[in-house]
Amino acid sequence: MNVASATSPPLKVAVAGLGFGAAVHLPALQACPNTEAVALWHPRPARLEAACRSSGLPGFSDFEALLADPSIEAVVIATPPAPR
Numbered sequence: 518m519n520v521a522s523a524t525s526p527p528l529k530v531a532v533a534g535l536g537f538g539a540a541v542h543l544p545a546l547q548a549c550p551n552t553e554a555v556a557l558w559h560p561r562p563a564r565l566e567a568a569c570r571s572s573g574l575p576g577f578s579d580f581e582a583l584l585a586d587p588s589i590e591a592v593v594i595a596t597p598p599a600p601r
Contacts, residue, residue: 529590531556531583535568538595544574546593558583558592 577583
């Protein structure tokens with residue numbers, strides 16, 4: 518580990534897509550000391566609400582609002598190609 522990563526705050530990351538994103542990307546972000554999962558996005562409200570409840574993270578149903586949030590520094594796009 519380099520000195521910068523030991524002293525830098527974690528990168529604040531949102532996860533867009535809650536199939537593979539919730540199953541694989543979210544746990545990986547939570548396990549990494551250099552990242553902090555900070556938000557979720559999904560087009561289906563029921564899926565988004567369930568993921569927010571289980572993770573304790575805020576959710577967005579509007580992708581543009583997610584991208585405009587200044588507290589989010591990066592987004593993992595974990596959606597199938599068609600909705601993109």
